[in-house]
Amino acid sequence: MNLISLPTPTVGVPLPGRGCDCNACAFYAGPDGRGGPATVEPLCSGTNSDCRFCGCAATEADAPANACVTRKCPIRCGSRTDIAQWMADVGGTLSFDDISIDGALPDLPTFIPMTDGSSVTKLDASLNWPAYGVGLRRVFSPDTHTLYKRFTEQTAHQALDLKPHQKAVLVGYGEDPLVEAFWTRRQRDRLVERIAEQQWDLVLSCNYSIYGDWPRTEHLLNMRRCLLLAQEFAEAGVPVVPNVYWFRLEDLERYLSWIEDAPPPAIAINVQTVRDNATWDSWERPGLHWLAANLPDDMPVFLTGLSRANRIAEMVDLFGSRLTLISQNPHQYALHGAVMTANGREDVHARPEDAFAATVQYMSSLLPAR
Structure with a gap:
């Protein structure tokens, strides 16, 4: 489809180009960094x-004013009829320059096992x-999009x-539906403040996804939302x-500039959705190597979802x-009496608490002492 070039609407905030038209985009830098006429x-x-x-029906000049809303499209792009509202929602910018995340890390082990949110007494015995x-999802319901009472009526430690x-x-x-609901409801329902009342020792802020077949506007919005939400918690x-x-090298370079200017206590990276070797080798792994080579030497890094011993x-x-x-x-292994070993998963039919302890100790042994 050949997309016609449309001017960026004047709404008080910079907007991405309709139909992903770089010449009409407020954020286009181009290969020379000088941008286009609307930059x-x-x-x-x-x-x-x-x-x-980017080539959906909303890019057409005669698209109805409510095209995106009536079709319930979950993707944010320059063609969205409500894109100005999304831009205003993130502060009218897609840069990181105004974001600062202050705070300190608690004393933590190098390995932290996750549970289902119920009492850990038996597993921890x-x-x-x-x-x-x-x-x-153990604290904020994916069904009702409200906080579970067991975490609002007592502290996280008590729960x-x-x-x-x-x-x-x-x-x-x-x-995605869970973290999107959290973003949409966080101010109306005071979600950040109510989670603060639960007295968690540390929160890893929500991750807003970046998929390879999504428009760059969605990437840029989601990178900023990840940092904005963390700032609200701080x-x-x-x-x-x-x-x-991240999706491109330029994304990593922007993170690095921000970290050097206003360093957060640490950064977290969710790798639990990267299971196949092709995606790991072509995208996640190169990015992690780049970060390791360029981050400040004293910047702590949290990785969530890494389970293969070689990785x-x-x-x-x-x-x-x-x-x-x-x-x-x-x-997860303990629920089936299985343990993780150097040879991978082994179904040993152990009691859940024994299987859990064995896998925790094994995974911890893979990490250096601190």
Whole structure:
């Protein structure tokens, strides 16, 4: 489809180009960094060639005013009829320059197992492990999009039956509908403030996805939303680590400039959705190597979802003792009496608490002492 060039509407905030037209985009930097005629913030090198959405019906000149809303499209692009509202929602910019995430990390082990949000007493019986993680969907309902009462009527430590010295970590990752609902409802329902009242020792802020077949506008919005939400947690007094996602080298370079200018306590990267070797080798792995080579030497890194021993070993080589690994594998395996070993998963038909302890200890042994 040949897209006609349309002017960027004047609405008080810079907008991406309709139909992914770089010449009408406020964020196009181009190969020379000088941008196009509509450029306000030169931070994007151009359209995503793999995008499946930029040629939708909303790009047509005679598209109805409510085309995106009536079709319930989940993708944000320059053709959206409500794109100005989304731009205003993130502060009218896609840069990171105005974001600052202050705070300090608690004392944590190098490996943090995740549980289902119920009492850890039985699983922890023989471990006395220093910290436990809980996923967002155990705290914020994917069905009602409200916080579960067991976490609003008591602290996170009480809900998990933790000992005084044990830390509670909220891992704010989830499927796209869950984290989108959290973003949409967070201010109306005071979600950040109410989670702050739960007294988590650390929150890994939500990750907003970046897929290869999405338009660059969606990428840019989601990278900023990840950092903005972390800033909101920090302003509420919550120790928080922002999630970083990327798609291009320029994304990593922007993160690095921001980190050098306003360093957060740490960065977190969710790799649990990268299961196939092709995606790992072509996208995630090169980015992790780049970060290891360019991040400040004292910047802690949290990786969530890494479970293969060879990948863990490679990340240990890259990040050393500043690496913290968070995984739900021990709990998932324990439900089936299985354990993780150097040979992979072994179904040993153990009691859940024994299987859980064995996998936690094994995965911890793969990480250097701190």
